[in-house]
Amino acid sequence: MNETRTEIASLGEFGLIDHLCKNIEIQNASTVLGVGDDAAVIDHFGKQTVVTTDLLIEGIHFDLMYTPLKHLGYKSVVVNLSDLYAMNAIPTQITMSIGLSNRISLEAIEEFYEGVYAACNKYGVDLIGGDTASSQKGFIISVTAIGELTPGNFVKRSTAQKGDLLCVSGDLGGAYLGLVILEREKKIFLESPGVQPDLENQQYVIGRLLKPEAAKETIEFFASSGIKPTAMMDISDGLSSEVLHLCKQSNVGCVLYEEKIPIHNDARNVAFKFELDPTACALSGGEDYELLFTVPQADYDKLVLNENISVVGYMTEPEKGCKILTKGGNSFDITAQGWNAFQQ
Amino acid sequence: MNETRTEIASLGEFGLIDHLCKNIEIQNASTVLGVGDDAAVIDHFGKQTVVTTDLLIEGIHFDLMYTPLKHLGYKSVVVNLSDLYAMNAIPTQITMSIGLSNRISLEAIEEFYEGVYAACNKYGVDLIGGDTASSQKGFIISVTAIGELTPGNFVKRSTAQKGDLLCVSGDLGGAYLGLVILEREKKIFLESPGVQPDLENQQYVIGRLLKPEAAKETIEFFASSGIKPTAMMDISDGLSSEVLHLCKQSNVGCVLYEEKIPIHNDARNVAFKFELDPTACALSGGEDYELLFTVPQADYDKLVLNENISVVGYMTEPEKGCKILTKGGNSFDITAQGWNAFQQ
Numbered sequence: 047m048n049e050t051r052t053e054i055a056s057l058g059e060f061g062l063i064d065h066l067c068k069n070i071e072i073q074n075a076s077t078v079l080g081v082g083d084d085a086a087v088i089d090h091f092g093k094q095t096v097v098t099t100d101l102l103i104e105g106i107h108f109d110l111m112y113t114p115l116k117h118l119g120y121k122s123v124v125v126n127l128s129d130l131y132a133m134n135a136i137p138t139q140i141t142m143s144i145g146l147s148n149r150i151s152l153e154a155i156e157e158f159y160e161g162v163y164a165a166c167n168k169y170g171v172d173l174i175g176g177d178t179a180s181s182q183k184g185f186i187i188s189v190t191a192i193g194e195l196t197p198g199n200f201v202k203r204s205t206a207q208k209g210d211l212l213c214v215s216g217d218l219g220g221a222y223l224g225l226v227i228l229e230r231e232k233k234i235f236l237e238s239p240g241v242q243p244d245l246e247n248q249q250y251v252i253g254r255l256l257k258p259e260a261a262k263e264t265i266e267f268f269a270s271s272g273i274k275p276t277a278m279m280d281i282s283d284g285l286s287s288e289v290l291h292l293c294k295q296s297n298v299g300c301v302l303y304e305e306k307i308p309i310h311n312d313a314r315n316v317a318f319k320f321e322l323d324p325t326a327c328a329l330s331g332g333e334d335y336e337l338l339f340t341v342p343q344a345d346y347d348k349l350v351l352n353e354n355i356s357v358v359g360y361m362t363e364p365e366k367g368c369k370i371l372t373k374g375g376n377s378f379d380i381t382a383q384g385w386n387a388f389q390q
Numbered sequence: 391m392n393e394t395r396t397e398i399a400s401l402g403e404f405g406l407i408d409h410l411c412k413n414i415e416i417q418n419a420s421t422v423l424g425v426g427d428d429a430a431v432i433d434h435f436g437k438q439t440v441v442t443t444d445l446l447i448e449g450i451h452f453d454l455m456y457t458p459l460k461h462l463g464y465k466s467v468v469v470n471l472s473d474l475y476a477m478n479a480i481p482t483q484i485t486m487s488i489g490l491s492n493r494i495s496l497e498a499i500e501e502f503y504e505g506v507y508a509a510c511n512k513y514g515v516d517l518i519g520g521d522t523a524s525s526q527k528g529f530i531i532s533v534t535a536i537g538e539l540t541p542g543n544f545v546k547r548s549t550a551q552k553g554d555l556l557c558v559s560g561d562l563g564g565a566y567l568g569l570v571i572l573e574r575e576k577k578i579f580l581e582s583p584g585v586q587p588d589l590e591n592q593q594y595v596i597g598r599l600l601k602p603e604a605a606k607e608t609i610e611f612f613a614s615s616g617i618k619p620t621a622m623m624d625i626s627d628g629l630s631s632e633v634l635h636l637c638k639q640s641n642v643g644c645v646l647y648e649e650k651i652p653i654h655n656d657a658r659n660v661a662f663k664f665e666l667d668p669t670a671c672a673l674s675g676g677e678d679y680e681l682l683f684t685v686p687q688a689d690y691d692k693l694v695l696n697e698n699i700s701v702v703g704y705m706t707e708p709e710k711g712c713k714i715l716t717k718g719g720n721s722f723d724i725t726a727q728g729w730n731a732f733q734q
Binding site for chain 1 (some may be wrong): 518622
C-alpha cells in the first residue's frame, strides 16, 4: 500500500484545528459561537444545561490494533451522549480534546474526526471547541458533552422507589462478547500473522463494541409517551454493577429476573461458541451503553408498547438486598464484577 | 521522611471520586446538580453559557520534577478560567478529568485537588463533574470550564477596529523567566544532586509560572467602568503570537511600542542575570495568562484609572502590517515565535 502520511507538525496547532473544523455546520440554534475563539457561547433559552465528560486513553480504554479510528471517533462522542440521555436530556454540543503522539499522522486524525462528525450528525450535536496537545505516548481523548432539558425534568440515580419496575433498553452483553472475539483474533494474529481472522456471523457483537449507539430513541419514547423514569443511569460497566449502584444511591433493594435480561441471539451464539454464560456477559461485561431505569408500576401499560424496553425486575425495601432470581429458581445476591478503572 | 502512601487501586474508582469530592460546597445558584450522577445540571437563568476546555499532559505541559502538585491543580483550573475571562464571561463551573499512572499515590492526588479546590474557592466556581482513568504513562489532566454572561456581551478575537487602542493587563515575560530558572535548577540538580537551589529574589517569576492567576479583576473593572473591549483574547503563547492572531482574525494591522510593554522589575532583573532580552521574553515567552484586548480611543480616560492595564499600541489598516516600534526608533515586522504544541 502506498498511503499518504502527513506529519501533524507540518500544519502547526492552528493549522490542524482549522483543517479539522473547516466543514463544521452548526445544527443547534443554541450554539451562538462555536470553534475558533477562547471559548464557545451557548444560549439555552430558559432550559437547563446538562454537562458530562469522559477521558479515554489508548491501551486502557481502546486498543488501536483492532479499533478503526473512525469508529473510535464515533464511540468517543456516543459514550458521552449516553450519559446525557441517562439524565433524560437532549445533547446539543460537545468539546473534543485530543493528545497525539508523533506516531499519529494527519490522515489518521482525519479518519478519527470523520467518526466524530458522523456521530455529531446522527445525534444532532455541534462540536464547539476543544484542545490539541502533544502526547509522549499514546492517543488521549477527552470529550465534554452538553445537553439541555426543561427545568426540573432531569432524572437522577438516587430517586428509585420501592415497588417501581426495573427496566433496561436494548440488549446486554454483546459488547463484551465483541471484545472477547477481538482479543482472541489479536492473540492469533500476534502468534501467526498470516492467519485470516474468523469474524463470520459476529458482526453484531463486534459492532456493539466498536460502534455503540446511545439510547436516543428511548429518551424520545419517554417524551412522546409522557413517561418520566423515577431513576436512571447508563449501563457502561455491566448490569450488576449499575443495579447495585442505583439501589445504593436510592436506598432500595431489588429483585432481578435472570430470564428477563435481554440478550441478542447473535450474542447467545457467540457466548455458546466461547463456552461463556450469556447471563454473566450481561451482568459483568461492560460498554453496552443501554439505559437502566425505574418507573412506577402504573407506567407498565405504556412501556410494553416499546419492544426495545425490557422490564427485568422490581424495587424492594433496602433490607431485602439486591437479588437475582435465576432460571433454575434460586435467589442469589447480586455482586459487582464490572469493569473498574483501577483494577485491570 | 516517612510519608504515607495509599494506592489508588485500594479505593476503586467510586471510592476515589467520593474521597476527592466529599468536601465540595456549591457556590453558584446555577449549579442545580453537581458531582455524582451521569452528568451535572446547570440553570443559567436567561444568561448565555460560555465553554472552554484544556488538555494538560505530563512531560509536555508540566514537569513534575519542579511543579508542586498543589500548584499544578491550581494552575489547571486557572488556565481554563483565563479563556472564559478572555470572552468577558464570569466562570461558574468546571469539570476535572484525570488520568493516573500507578506511580501516583492517593496522597499525591489529594495535594493536586487541594490546589483545584483553592482555585475554585478563589474564583467562585463549582466543580460539578469529571472522570478518573488509568494512564499507562504520565499524569493527564483535562479541564472544561463553564461561565456565563449577559446575552450578546461576549467579546471575540475577530472584531478589533482600525484606530482602536491595543492593551494588555498585568505584566509579561515573567512566567518564561520562571521556566528558565527552574530548567537551570533541574539541570544542576541532575548533574550534582547535593547542590542547594539558588532561588533567591526569584519568587515572583517562579510564582508566575507555577501559580498563575487569571484576569478576574480586569473583567470586573470592565463591568464596573462600562467598558466593553472591541476584541479580546488571553496571552498564553507570548505577546507576538497573540497580537498576530488578533490582527489576522480582525483583519487589521497594528503598531506595538516596545517601551510600553509591561515587564515587572523582578523579571527584568532575572533577564539581566541570564543575559536575556526582557522584551523578547514578553514577546515570545508564554503562559502569562494576561489579557490582550482592544478598546475604542474614547475609552482611554477610563482605562488610565487602572494601573494594571497598559496601552501598548494601536490598530491600523491591514495593509500596514503588524509592526513593533523599538526603543531605538526602528520599526520591525512582528513575528511569532511563541510556543507551538507540535514544534517543541
